[in-house]
Amino acid sequence: MTSFLKVIQLHKSESALIKKALKNNHEAQHVLFELHAPKMLSVCRYYIKDLQFAEDVMLKGFFKVFVNLKSFKNEGSFEGWIRKIMVRESISFLRQQKNIEFSLEDVDINDTHANTITLSLEVDYIQQLIDMLPEGYKMVFVMYAIEGYKHHEIATMLNINEGTSKSQLFKARKMLQEKISELNKITSYGVK
Numbered sequence: 001m002t003s004f005l006k007v008i009q010l011h012k013s014e015s016a017l018i019k020k021a022l023k024n025n026h027e028a029q030h031v032l033f034e035l036h037a038p039k040m041l042s043v044c045r046y047y048i049k050d051l052q053f054a055e056d057v058m059l060k061g062f063f064k065v066f067v068n069l070k071s072f073k074n075e076g077s078f079e080g081w082i083r084k085i086m087v088r089e090s091i092s093f094l095r096q097q098k099n100i101e102f103s104l105e106d107v108d109i110n111d112t113h114a115n116t117i118t119l120s121l122e123v124d125y126i127q128q129l130i131d132m133l134p135e136g137y138k139m140v141f142v143m144y145a146i147e148g149y150k151h152h153e154i155a156t157m158l159n160i161n162e163g164t165s166k167s168q169l170f171k172a173r174k175m176l177q178e179k180i181s182e183l184n185k186i187t188s189y190g191v192k
Contacts, residue, residue: 015074040086140154
């Protein structure tokens with residue numbers, strides 16, 4: 001008796017996968033998840049320090065991706081569309097945890113010393129430095145420096161004013177610069 005293995009061929013094209021996923025094809029949904037999950041976990045991890053929580057947020061985000069897939073209009077990249085969902089889910093999670101605080105102190109945002117951070121460090125160490133930032137600083141820094149949002153977009157998403165977004169970014173950069181300077185002093189003195 002010969003048994004045949006039925007192979008369901010999925011198109012490699014993302015748009016074909018999206019069309020199949022729209023028809024609740026679970027295999028197409030799984031392939032889309034597998035294609036985008038590693039990057040989307042990184043997005044969630046930028047915002048959320050605890051990996052387990054970041055994974056939970058990513059999974060919740062993918063649930064929303066597939067529930068709202070019909071609203072994807074093929075304007076821009078699919079990855080970019082998913083990324084926005086992940087950012088919003090991460091912000092929502094942090095709001096629920098009440099971990100977001102924005103400092104309202106006045107700061108000279110034209111101080112160029114704090115605005116120039118050279119990051120030639122290992123990625124894991126950079127993530128650790130970002131994780132040390134207060135949540136408000138961290139969120140604005142990630143949205144601006146990593147995700148590429150403009151201050152007016154950040155202000156709208158976080159329900160803050162644009163000036164607060166700019167000052168949070170300035171403070172985050174300044175704090176990161178101080179940490180990097182400390183590291184440079186330690187390594188230049190040979191202490192590790």
